[in-house]
Amino acid sequence: xxxxxxxxxxxxxxxxxPVDIDxxxxxxxRRRPWRRIGLWFASLVAVIGIGxxxxxxxxxxxxxxxxxxxxxxxxxxxxxxxxxxxxxxASAVDSPAMMxxxxxxxxxxxxxxxxxDEPDWFWRPPAKPTECELTSGGSGVSDDDLDGGAGFDDPxxxxxxxxxxxxxxxxAAGTWSLTIERDGIHIxxxxxxxxxxxxxxxxILPGDVVTVNVRxxxxxxxxxxxxxxxxxxxxxx
Amino acid sequence: xxxxxxxxxxxxxxxxxxxxxxxxxxxxLGDRHEAEDVAQEALIRLCQRWPLDGVENPGAWVMRVAxxxxxxxxxxxxxxxxxxxxxxxxxxxxxxxxxxxAIAVRRAVLNLPARQRQAVVLRYFVDLxxxxxxxxxxxxxxxxxxxxxxxxxxxxxxxxxxxxDD
Numbered sequence: 001x002x003x004x005x006x007x008x009x010x011x012x013x014x015x016x017x018p019v020d021i022d023x024x025x026x027x028x029x030r031r032r033p034w035r036r037i038g039l040w041f042a043s044l045v046a047v048i049g050i051g052x053x054x055x056x057x058x059x060x061x062x063x064x065x066x067x068x069x070x071x072x073x074x075x076x077x078x079x080x081x082x083x084x085x086x087x088x089x090a091s092a093v094d095s096p097a098m099m100x101x102x103x104x105x106x107x108x109x110x111x112x113x114x115x116x117d118e119p120d121w122f123w124r125p126p127a128k129p130t131e132c133e134l135t136s137g138g139s140g141v142s143d144d145d146l147d148g149g150a151g152f153d154d155p156x157x158x159x160x161x162x163x164x165x166x167x168x169x170x171x172a173a174g175t176w177s178l179t180i181e182r183d184g185i186h187i188x189x190x191x192x193x194x195x196x197x198x199x200x201x202x203x204i205l206p207g208d209v210v211t212v213n214v215r216x217x218x219x220x221x222x223x224x225x226x227x228x229x230x231x232x233x234x235x236x237x
Numbered sequence: 238x239x240x241x242x243x244x245x246x247x248x249x250x251x252x253x254x255x256x257x258x259x260x261x262x263x264x265x266l267g268d269r270h271e272a273e274d275v276a277q278e279a280l281i282r283l284c285q286r287w288p289l290d291g292v293e294n295p296g297a298w299v300m301r302v303a304x305x306x307x308x309x310x311x312x313x314x315x316x317x318x319x320x321x322x323x324x325x326x327x328x329x330x331x332x333x334x335x336x337x338x339a340i341a342v343r344r345a346v347l348n349l350p351a352r353q354r355q356a357v358v359l360r361y362f363v364d365l366x367x368x369x370x371x372x373x374x375x376x377x378x379x380x381x382x383x384x385x386x387x388x389x390x391x392x393x394x395x396x397x398x399x400x401x402d403d
Binding site: 001002003004005007008009010011012013014015016018019021024025027028031032167 | 244247248251252255256259260261263264269272273276277280281282284285287335338339340342343346357358361362364389392397398399400401
Protein backbone atom coordinates (compact mmCIF):
# COMPACT_ATOMS: atom_id res chain seq x y z
CA UNK A 1 0.00 0.00 0.00
CA UNK A 2 1.34 3.42 -0.95
CA UNK A 3 0.20 6.60 0.67
CA UNK A 4 -2.02 8.55 -1.72
CA UNK A 5 -0.17 11.76 -0.97
CA UNK A 6 3.09 10.21 -2.10
CA UNK A 7 1.52 8.78 -5.23
CA UNK A 8 0.01 12.10 -6.23
CA UNK A 9 3.17 14.08 -5.51
CA UNK A 10 5.22 11.67 -7.60
CA UNK A 11 2.70 11.70 -10.45
CA UNK A 12 1.95 15.41 -10.56
CA UNK A 13 3.56 17.33 -13.42
CA UNK A 14 6.18 19.96 -12.66
CA UNK A 15 6.21 23.41 -14.27
CA UNK A 16 8.33 23.61 -17.38
CA UNK A 17 10.08 26.66 -15.95
CA PRO A 18 9.89 29.36 -13.28
CA VAL A 19 6.96 31.73 -13.36
CA ASP A 20 7.69 35.00 -15.15
CA ILE A 21 6.48 37.50 -12.56
CA ASP A 22 7.24 40.57 -14.66
CA UNK A 23 5.25 39.23 -17.60
CA UNK A 24 2.29 38.35 -15.37
CA UNK A 25 2.21 41.81 -13.83
CA UNK A 26 2.57 43.50 -17.20
CA UNK A 27 -0.39 41.52 -18.53
CA UNK A 28 -2.43 42.38 -15.42
CA UNK A 29 -1.72 46.07 -15.94
CA ARG A 30 -2.61 45.81 -19.62
CA ARG A 31 -6.04 44.41 -18.79
CA ARG A 32 -7.05 47.13 -16.34
CA PRO A 33 -10.49 48.60 -17.11
CA TRP A 34 -9.37 52.22 -17.34
CA ARG A 35 -7.28 51.30 -20.36
CA ARG A 36 -10.38 50.25 -22.28
CA ILE A 37 -12.13 53.48 -21.30
CA GLY A 38 -9.09 55.33 -22.59
CA LEU A 39 -9.42 53.52 -25.93
CA TRP A 40 -13.08 54.55 -26.19
CA PHE A 41 -12.23 58.22 -25.59
CA ALA A 42 -9.37 58.01 -28.06
CA SER A 43 -11.71 56.66 -30.71
CA LEU A 44 -14.27 59.38 -30.00
CA VAL A 45 -11.63 62.04 -30.47
CA ALA A 46 -10.51 60.39 -33.70
CA VAL A 47 -14.06 60.40 -35.11
CA ILE A 48 -14.66 64.03 -34.23
CA GLY A 49 -11.32 64.98 -35.70
CA ILE A 50 -11.98 63.28 -39.04
CA GLY A 51 -15.37 64.99 -39.21
CA UNK A 52 -17.92 62.61 -40.64
CA UNK A 53 -17.60 59.86 -43.17
CA UNK A 54 -14.89 58.19 -41.20
CA UNK A 55 -14.80 54.53 -40.51
CA UNK A 56 -13.36 53.65 -37.20
CA UNK A 57 -12.68 50.20 -35.98
CA UNK A 58 -10.82 49.56 -32.83
CA UNK A 59 -9.62 46.31 -31.45
CA UNK A 60 -7.37 45.56 -28.56
CA UNK A 61 -4.17 44.37 -30.16
CA UNK A 62 -4.26 41.06 -28.40
CA UNK A 63 -7.87 40.13 -29.10
CA UNK A 64 -8.69 40.15 -32.80
CA UNK A 65 -12.09 38.63 -32.14
CA UNK A 66 -13.44 41.62 -30.24
CA UNK A 67 -13.90 44.88 -32.07
CA UNK A 68 -15.14 48.10 -30.52
CA UNK A 69 -16.86 50.36 -33.00
CA UNK A 70 -17.96 53.87 -32.43
CA UNK A 71 -20.07 55.33 -35.22
CA UNK A 72 -19.45 58.96 -35.86
CA UNK A 73 -22.12 61.60 -36.16
CA UNK A 74 -22.29 61.51 -39.95
CA UNK A 75 -21.33 58.01 -40.77
CA UNK A 76 -23.00 54.72 -40.24
CA UNK A 77 -20.62 52.48 -42.06
CA UNK A 78 -18.47 50.11 -40.16
CA UNK A 79 -15.95 47.70 -41.54
CA UNK A 80 -15.14 45.41 -38.70
CA UNK A 81 -14.83 41.81 -39.55
CA UNK A 82 -15.29 39.17 -36.93
CA UNK A 83 -15.19 35.53 -37.82
CA UNK A 84 -18.47 33.84 -37.11
CA UNK A 85 -20.60 36.96 -36.79
CA UNK A 86 -23.61 37.31 -39.03
CA UNK A 87 -23.42 39.80 -41.85
CA UNK A 88 -25.48 42.90 -41.32
CA UNK A 89 -26.10 45.41 -44.05
CA ALA A 90 -24.81 48.86 -43.29
CA SER A 91 -27.49 51.54 -43.21
CA ALA A 92 -27.50 54.54 -45.55
CA VAL A 93 -25.21 57.43 -44.80
CA ASP A 94 -26.11 61.08 -44.77
CA SER A 95 -23.88 61.97 -47.67
CA PRO A 96 -25.06 60.47 -50.96
CA ALA A 97 -21.51 60.46 -52.23
CA MET A 98 -20.38 58.12 -49.49
CA MET A 99 -19.82 54.55 -50.52
CA UNK A 100 -21.52 52.01 -48.35
CA UNK A 101 -20.10 48.62 -47.68
CA UNK A 102 -21.89 45.57 -46.48
CA UNK A 103 -19.61 43.60 -44.28
CA UNK A 104 -19.69 41.43 -41.24
CA UNK A 105 -20.20 43.64 -38.21
CA UNK A 106 -20.45 42.96 -34.52
CA UNK A 107 -23.19 44.45 -32.37
CA UNK A 108 -22.15 47.74 -30.82
CA UNK A 109 -20.96 46.93 -27.30
CA UNK A 110 -21.64 49.15 -24.34
CA UNK A 111 -18.83 50.51 -22.23
CA UNK A 112 -19.86 48.22 -19.40
CA UNK A 113 -19.60 45.21 -21.67
CA UNK A 114 -16.24 46.32 -22.94
CA UNK A 115 -14.96 46.62 -19.39
CA UNK A 116 -16.42 43.36 -18.19
CA ASP A 117 -15.65 41.35 -21.27
CA GLU A 118 -12.88 38.94 -20.40
CA PRO A 119 -11.13 37.43 -23.38
CA ASP A 120 -12.24 33.94 -24.20
CA TRP A 121 -8.73 32.64 -24.32
CA PHE A 122 -5.88 32.18 -21.94
CA TRP A 123 -2.86 34.42 -21.98
CA ARG A 124 0.49 32.80 -22.58
CA PRO A 125 3.88 34.34 -22.09
CA PRO A 126 6.01 34.94 -25.17
CA ALA A 127 6.97 31.60 -26.64
CA LYS A 128 10.38 30.28 -25.82
CA PRO A 129 12.58 29.43 -28.78
CA THR A 130 12.07 25.95 -30.13
CA GLU A 131 14.88 23.54 -30.63
CA CYS A 132 14.36 23.37 -34.36
CA GLU A 133 12.48 25.76 -36.54
CA LEU A 134 13.11 25.57 -40.23
CA THR A 135 11.36 27.43 -42.96
CA SER A 136 11.67 27.20 -46.66
CA GLY A 137 13.72 29.55 -48.75
CA GLY A 138 16.71 29.44 -46.47
CA SER A 139 15.44 32.31 -44.36
CA GLY A 140 14.24 32.18 -40.81
CA VAL A 141 16.40 29.23 -39.93
CA SER A 142 16.91 29.36 -36.19
CA ASP A 143 18.29 26.38 -34.42
CA ASP A 144 19.75 25.97 -30.98
CA ASP A 145 21.29 22.62 -31.68
CA LEU A 146 22.28 22.52 -35.30
CA ASP A 147 24.41 19.47 -35.82
CA GLY A 148 27.81 20.81 -36.78
CA GLY A 149 28.53 20.39 -40.46
CA ALA A 150 25.36 18.49 -41.21
CA GLY A 151 23.21 21.50 -41.73
CA PHE A 152 23.35 22.39 -45.36
CA ASP A 153 24.60 19.55 -47.47
CA ASP A 154 22.17 20.42 -50.18
CA PRO A 155 21.45 24.08 -50.78
CA UNK A 156 17.80 23.15 -51.20
CA UNK A 157 17.55 21.09 -48.05
CA UNK A 158 17.89 22.36 -44.51
CA UNK A 159 18.45 20.04 -41.59
CA UNK A 160 18.29 20.34 -37.85
CA UNK A 161 18.89 17.75 -35.16
CA UNK A 162 18.33 17.83 -31.43
CA UNK A 163 17.80 15.53 -28.49
CA UNK A 164 14.61 16.22 -26.58
CA UNK A 165 14.86 16.59 -22.84
CA UNK A 166 11.16 17.20 -22.23
CA UNK A 167 7.80 16.31 -23.68
CA UNK A 168 7.05 18.22 -26.83
CA UNK A 169 5.76 17.87 -30.33
CA UNK A 170 6.30 18.72 -33.92
CA UNK A 171 4.30 20.46 -36.58
CA ALA A 172 5.31 20.14 -40.20
CA ALA A 173 3.86 21.47 -43.39
CA GLY A 174 4.90 21.59 -47.00
CA THR A 175 7.70 19.31 -48.15
CA TRP A 176 9.59 17.84 -45.27
CA SER A 177 10.89 14.73 -43.60
CA LEU A 178 11.35 13.93 -39.95
CA THR A 179 13.02 11.04 -38.16
CA ILE A 180 12.86 10.13 -34.52
CA GLU A 181 15.20 7.66 -32.86
CA ARG A 182 13.33 6.40 -29.81
CA ASP A 183 14.63 3.56 -27.68
CA GLY A 184 16.31 1.94 -30.65
CA ILE A 185 13.22 2.35 -32.79
CA HIS A 186 13.56 4.34 -35.99
CA ILE A 187 10.46 6.40 -36.80
CA UNK A 188 10.29 8.20 -40.09
CA UNK A 189 7.66 10.53 -41.41
CA UNK A 190 7.69 12.64 -44.52
CA UNK A 191 5.52 14.52 -46.91
CA UNK A 192 7.24 15.05 -50.19
CA UNK A 193 4.34 16.20 -52.29
CA UNK A 194 3.57 19.85 -52.13
CA UNK A 195 -0.01 19.28 -53.00
CA UNK A 196 -2.37 18.91 -51.32
CA UNK A 197 -1.18 21.17 -48.53
CA UNK A 198 -1.38 19.41 -45.21
CA UNK A 199 -0.07 19.80 -41.71
CA UNK A 200 1.36 16.82 -39.87
CA UNK A 201 1.44 16.89 -36.08
CA UNK A 202 2.87 14.50 -33.54
CA UNK A 203 4.46 14.24 -30.15
CA ILE A 204 8.07 14.04 -28.98
CA LEU A 205 9.21 12.34 -25.80
CA PRO A 206 12.24 12.99 -23.62
CA GLY A 207 15.23 11.16 -25.04
CA ASP A 208 14.04 11.28 -28.62
CA VAL A 209 16.71 12.21 -31.16
CA VAL A 210 14.83 14.25 -33.70
CA THR A 211 16.08 15.22 -37.15
CA VAL A 212 14.00 17.44 -39.37
CA ASN A 213 14.56 18.35 -42.99
CA VAL A 214 12.73 20.83 -45.09
CA ARG A 215 13.08 21.42 -48.76
CA UNK A 216 12.78 24.69 -50.51
CA UNK A 217 10.37 25.97 -51.40
CA UNK A 218 7.35 24.95 -49.39
CA UNK A 219 8.68 23.39 -46.23
CA UNK A 220 8.08 24.56 -42.69
CA UNK A 221 8.77 22.45 -39.66
CA UNK A 222 8.80 23.33 -36.01
CA UNK A 223 9.77 20.79 -33.41
CA UNK A 224 10.52 21.14 -29.74
CA UNK A 225 9.15 21.49 -26.27
CA UNK A 226 7.23 24.68 -26.98
CA UNK A 227 5.04 22.76 -29.37
CA UNK A 228 2.31 21.19 -27.26
CA UNK A 229 2.13 17.45 -27.55
CA UNK A 230 -1.08 16.22 -29.10
CA UNK A 231 -2.61 13.21 -30.72
CA UNK A 232 -0.80 12.43 -33.92
CA UNK A 233 -2.28 12.60 -37.32
CA UNK A 234 -0.74 12.36 -40.70
CA UNK A 235 -1.38 13.82 -44.08
CA UNK A 236 -1.07 10.33 -45.46
CA UNK A 237 -3.63 8.65 -43.17
CA UNK B 238 10.75 52.23 -10.07
CA UNK B 239 11.41 50.55 -6.72
CA UNK B 240 9.14 47.62 -5.90
CA UNK B 241 6.73 48.22 -3.07
CA UNK B 242 6.23 45.85 -0.17
CA UNK B 243 2.93 44.79 -1.69
CA UNK B 244 4.66 44.02 -5.01
CA UNK B 245 7.26 41.91 -3.24
CA UNK B 246 4.56 40.02 -1.34
CA UNK B 247 2.70 39.40 -4.60
CA UNK B 248 5.84 38.17 -6.33
CA UNK B 249 6.62 35.81 -3.44
CA UNK B 250 3.08 34.49 -3.46
CA UNK B 251 3.17 33.84 -7.22
CA UNK B 252 6.49 32.01 -6.97
CA UNK B 253 5.21 29.91 -4.08
CA UNK B 254 1.85 29.05 -5.59
CA UNK B 255 2.91 28.45 -9.20
CA UNK B 256 4.33 24.90 -8.82
CA UNK B 257 1.44 23.86 -6.57
CA UNK B 258 -1.07 25.19 -9.08
CA UNK B 259 0.62 23.46 -12.00
CA UNK B 260 0.80 20.17 -10.13
CA UNK B 261 -2.77 20.27 -8.87
CA UNK B 262 -4.19 21.42 -12.19
CA UNK B 263 -2.04 18.91 -14.04
CA UNK B 264 -3.62 16.09 -12.06
CA UNK B 265 -7.06 17.59 -12.51
CA LEU B 266 -6.78 18.29 -16.24
CA GLY B 267 -4.42 15.47 -17.16
CA ASP B 268 -2.15 17.74 -19.15
CA ARG B 269 0.81 19.85 -18.06
CA HIS B 270 0.51 22.42 -20.83
CA GLU B 271 -3.15 23.05 -20.09
CA ALA B 272 -2.31 23.24 -16.38
CA GLU B 273 0.36 25.86 -17.02
CA ASP B 274 -2.03 27.93 -19.12
CA VAL B 275 -4.69 27.88 -16.44
CA ALA B 276 -2.19 28.52 -13.64
CA GLN B 277 -0.82 31.57 -15.44
CA GLU B 278 -4.32 32.92 -16.07
CA ALA B 279 -5.23 32.49 -12.40
CA LEU B 280 -2.07 34.30 -11.33
CA ILE B 281 -2.79 37.16 -13.73
CA ARG B 282 -6.22 37.57 -12.16
CA LEU B 283 -4.53 37.58 -8.76
CA CYS B 284 -2.19 40.35 -9.97
CA GLN B 285 -5.15 42.30 -11.38
CA ARG B 286 -6.95 42.30 -8.04
CA TRP B 287 -3.95 42.62 -5.72
CA PRO B 288 -4.05 43.41 -2.84
CA LEU B 289 -7.01 41.21 -2.09
CA ASP B 290 -8.79 43.27 0.53
CA GLY B 291 -10.70 41.14 3.01
CA VAL B 292 -9.21 37.87 1.80
CA GLU B 293 -7.40 36.07 4.59
CA ASN B 294 -5.81 33.38 2.47
CA PRO B 295 -4.71 34.61 -0.98
CA GLY B 296 -3.30 31.18 -1.79
CA ALA B 297 -6.70 29.58 -1.28
CA TRP B 298 -8.28 32.36 -3.33
CA VAL B 299 -6.03 31.80 -6.34
CA MET B 300 -6.47 28.03 -6.04
CA ARG B 301 -10.22 28.43 -6.20
CA VAL B 302 -9.97 30.76 -9.21
CA ALA B 303 -7.67 28.27 -10.92
CA UNK B 304 -10.03 25.34 -10.43
CA UNK B 305 -13.01 27.40 -11.59
CA UNK B 306 -11.09 28.30 -14.74
CA UNK B 307 -10.00 24.70 -15.21
CA UNK B 308 -13.54 23.39 -14.81
CA UNK B 309 -14.83 25.93 -17.29
CA UNK B 310 -12.08 25.13 -19.78
CA UNK B 311 -12.54 21.41 -19.25
CA UNK B 312 -16.20 21.62 -20.16
CA UNK B 313 -15.88 23.95 -23.10
CA UNK B 314 -12.91 22.54 -24.89
CA UNK B 315 -13.17 18.78 -24.36
CA UNK B 316 -9.80 18.82 -22.68
CA UNK B 317 -10.50 15.48 -21.15
CA UNK B 318 -10.71 13.75 -24.51
CA UNK B 319 -7.45 15.25 -25.75
CA UNK B 320 -5.68 14.53 -22.47
CA UNK B 321 -6.81 10.93 -22.61
CA UNK B 322 -5.55 10.72 -26.18
CA UNK B 323 -2.17 12.00 -25.11
CA UNK B 324 -1.96 9.58 -22.24
CA UNK B 325 -3.00 6.76 -24.51
CA UNK B 326 -0.40 7.79 -27.07
CA UNK B 327 2.33 7.80 -24.47
CA UNK B 328 1.36 4.63 -22.68
CA UNK B 329 3.75 2.16 -24.37
CA UNK B 330 6.74 4.47 -24.19
CA UNK B 331 7.33 4.68 -20.42
CA UNK B 332 11.05 4.62 -19.88
CA UNK B 333 11.02 3.03 -16.47
CA UNK B 334 8.72 1.77 -13.76
CA UNK B 335 8.51 5.17 -12.09
CA UNK B 336 7.26 6.81 -15.25
CA UNK B 337 4.82 3.97 -15.85
CA UNK B 338 3.49 4.36 -12.32
CA ALA B 339 3.09 8.11 -12.79
CA ILE B 340 1.17 7.59 -16.02
CA ALA B 341 -1.04 4.98 -14.35
CA VAL B 342 -1.79 7.29 -11.44
CA ARG B 343 -2.59 10.23 -13.72
CA ARG B 344 -4.84 8.07 -15.85
CA ALA B 345 -6.68 6.72 -12.81
CA VAL B 346 -7.15 10.20 -11.36
CA LEU B 347 -8.31 11.56 -14.71
CA ASN B 348 -10.95 8.85 -14.90
CA LEU B 349 -12.56 10.02 -11.68
CA PRO B 350 -15.63 12.27 -11.91
CA ALA B 351 -14.63 15.94 -11.76
CA ARG B 352 -15.83 16.59 -8.23
CA GLN B 353 -14.12 13.50 -6.80
CA ARG B 354 -10.96 14.36 -8.71
CA GLN B 355 -10.93 17.90 -7.35
CA ALA B 356 -11.57 16.68 -3.80
CA VAL B 357 -8.73 14.15 -3.95
CA VAL B 358 -6.28 16.64 -5.47
CA LEU B 359 -7.09 19.32 -2.90
CA ARG B 360 -6.95 16.91 0.04
CA TYR B 361 -3.97 14.80 -0.86
CA PHE B 362 -1.87 16.91 -3.23
CA VAL B 363 -2.48 20.48 -2.08
CA ASP B 364 -2.82 18.97 1.40
CA LEU B 365 -5.82 20.95 2.57
CA UNK B 366 -7.84 19.94 5.58
CA UNK B 367 -11.38 18.62 5.18
CA UNK B 368 -12.70 22.03 6.22
CA UNK B 369 -10.48 23.89 3.74
CA UNK B 370 -11.39 21.46 0.97
CA UNK B 371 -15.07 21.98 1.73
CA UNK B 372 -14.57 25.75 1.48
CA UNK B 373 -12.86 25.34 -1.89
CA UNK B 374 -15.59 23.07 -3.24
CA UNK B 375 -18.40 25.07 -1.67
CA UNK B 376 -19.94 22.01 -0.03
CA UNK B 377 -20.33 20.55 3.48
CA UNK B 378 -17.46 18.69 5.10
CA UNK B 379 -19.47 15.47 5.01
CA UNK B 380 -19.70 15.74 1.25
CA UNK B 381 -15.93 16.10 1.02
CA UNK B 382 -15.45 12.92 3.02
CA UNK B 383 -17.92 11.09 0.80
CA UNK B 384 -16.25 12.32 -2.37
CA UNK B 385 -12.82 11.30 -1.14
CA UNK B 386 -14.06 7.91 0.02
CA UNK B 387 -15.64 7.22 -3.37
CA UNK B 388 -12.54 8.43 -5.18
CA UNK B 389 -10.22 6.18 -3.22
CA UNK B 390 -12.52 3.26 -3.86
CA UNK B 391 -12.38 3.97 -7.60
CA UNK B 392 -8.60 4.34 -7.54
CA UNK B 393 -8.26 0.97 -5.86
CA UNK B 394 -10.63 -0.57 -8.38
CA UNK B 395 -8.35 0.85 -11.09
CA UNK B 396 -5.46 -1.13 -9.64
CA UNK B 397 -3.79 1.42 -7.40
CA UNK B 398 -2.93 0.12 -3.97
CA UNK B 399 -3.43 3.29 -2.02
CA UNK B 400 -3.82 4.10 1.60
CA UNK B 401 -5.12 7.42 2.84
CA ASP B 402 -5.79 8.90 6.22
CA ASP B 403 -8.77 11.20 6.73
